[in-house]
Amino acid sequence: MIQVKDQIYHLGLRDWELRSFHGHELSTFNGSSYNTYLIKDEKTVLVDAVWNPHSKQFMDILDKEVGIDNIDYIIVNHSEPDHSGALVDILERRPDIPIYCTAKGAEIMRKQFHKDWNFRAVKTGDTLNIGQYELIFVEMTMIHWPDSMMTFVKGPNVLLSNDAFGQHFAGASIFEDENDECVVMQEAIKYYAGILTPMSALIKKKINEVLAMNLPIEMIAPSHGSIWRKNPLRIVEKYAKWSDNYDEGYVSIIYDTMYNATKKMADAISKGLESKGILCKQFNSSLSDMSDLITDIFKSKGIIVGSCTVNNGYLRSIAALLDEIKGRKFKNKVGAAFGSYGWSGEAHKKIHKELEEAGIKMVHEPIGFKYQPEEDELEACFQLGREFSSYIK
Ligand code: FEO
Numbered sequence: 001m002i003q004v005k006d007q008i009y010h011l012g013l014r015d016w017e018l019r020s021f022h023g024h025e026l027s028t029f030n031g032s033s034y035n036t037y038l039i040k041d042e043k044t045v046l047v048d049a050v051w052n053p054h055s056k057q058f059m060d061i062l063d064k065e066v067g068i069d070n071i072d073y074i075i076v077n078h079s080e081p082d083h084s085g086a087l088v089d090i091l092e093r094r095p096d097i098p099i100y101c102t103a104k105g106a107e108i109m110r111k112q113f114h115k116d117w118n119f120r121a122v123k124t125g126d127t128l129n130i131g132q133y134e135l136i137f138v139e140m141t142m143i144h145w146p147d148s149m150m151t152f153v154k155g156p157n158v159l160l161s162n163d164a165f166g167q168h169f170a171g172a173s174i175f176e177d178e179n180d181e182c183v184v185m186q187e188a189i190k191y192y193a194g195i196l197t198p199m200s201a202l203i204k205k206k207i208n209e210v211l212a213m214n215l216p217i218e219m220i221a222p223s224h225g226s227i228w229r230k231n232p233l234r235i236v237e238k239y240a241k242w243s244d245n246y247d248e249g250y251v252s253i254i255y256d257t258m259y260n261a262t263k264k265m266a267d268a269i270s271k272g273l274e275s276k277g278i279l280c281k282q283f284n285s286s287l288s289d290m291s292d293l294i295t296d297i298f299k300s301k302g303i304i305v306g307s308c309t310v311n312n313g314y315l316r317s318i319a320a321l322l323d324e325i326k327g328r329k330f331k332n333k334v335g336a337a338f339g340s341y342g343w344s345g346e347a348h349k350k351i352h353k354e355l356e357e358a359g360i361k362m363v364h365e366p367i368g369f370k371y372q373p374e375e376d377e378l379e380a381c382f383q384l385g386r387e388f389s390s391y392i393k
Helices: 052-065 087-093 103-113 181-212 233-242 261-275 290-299 316-328 347-357 375-389
Strands: 002-005 008-010 037-040 044-047 073-075 099-101 119-121 127-129 134-139 149-154 158-162 219-222 250-256 280-284 300-307 334-341 367-370
Touching (some): 002 219, 052 087, 099 103, 181 290, 250 261, 250 316, 261 280, 261 300, 261 334, 261 367, 261 375, 290 316, 300 375, 316 347, 334 375, 347 367
Parallel strands (some): 099 119, 158 219, 250 280, 250 300, 300 334, 334 367
Antiparallel strands (some): 008 037, 134 149, 149 158
């Protein structure tokens, strides 16, 4: 058990081996953690639990450090199984413990676990006195589940933010300022891009709502990754930017290729962009990690996507990519499509259509060339890059 601040403790469970999350949808190359907190006031309060594969380890920690019989209240900020799975084991031994959560949280847990535990539904602004400290609840509806909420501990002034402001990151320290700040921030933006992007409009509104509550936040303790101890509002400011049509002004050229014809087109497009002073990155989608790719797309102002034609469509890594882009509901990004083909030549046209349907503003006609591109065709790719640049600055 590690002291977070005053009488708030972190129960210390880090998952060093985790390499994917949400099944195998998201990569987690730096592991993750399930941050559960214990508040030892006149009442002993457990805030969130852990994913059930870690339930035994978690129960051992609780038995050793707290004693299940000593827990007065449980706060469930979010009922997704990575935070609620171990509740089954706790509640099996102590079914009487009151569980404070949103009404949606109770509904979801009833459906997840088929148990009617001692739920106490709370809403934004509701409080719970636990002795010296007071807990203030703030609903975070659809950030990122219908039940999500945060708990502010008035006294030590720590915001237990659950998924918000978190990272899939297991660090030597539980505090961000004792870990590598660049790695933590990269994992924070990857988390945002991978999970929270579709809710950006809600997040923008919610940040303003929370700031208007004037909570004297001294520390932000999420349920994954590092705790923001040094100037914690830094991560809130980042979220305000990330939720507001964010980009870092570069272009990502993403392609898949069979005999490098489409890659040659990508190279020529890059040269065109660079000739106009635009920064760009190239990714072969079949060789790239999808979560990292989505993070780069999130940071890009423009995306140019290419594939050769196969079976009247595009290669499968591009199919997966287009589906991911559609799901993220990116805003304020520009795009173009390209690709080589042998005879029928559908890929570049279909990519154009898919990106347009995903909300990307297409600023150039799709271009496709037969077999290996010739000099004049590479020049057309170069010109695409040059023309595309005018939408980036
Ligand atoms: Fe970390 Fe949405 O669960």
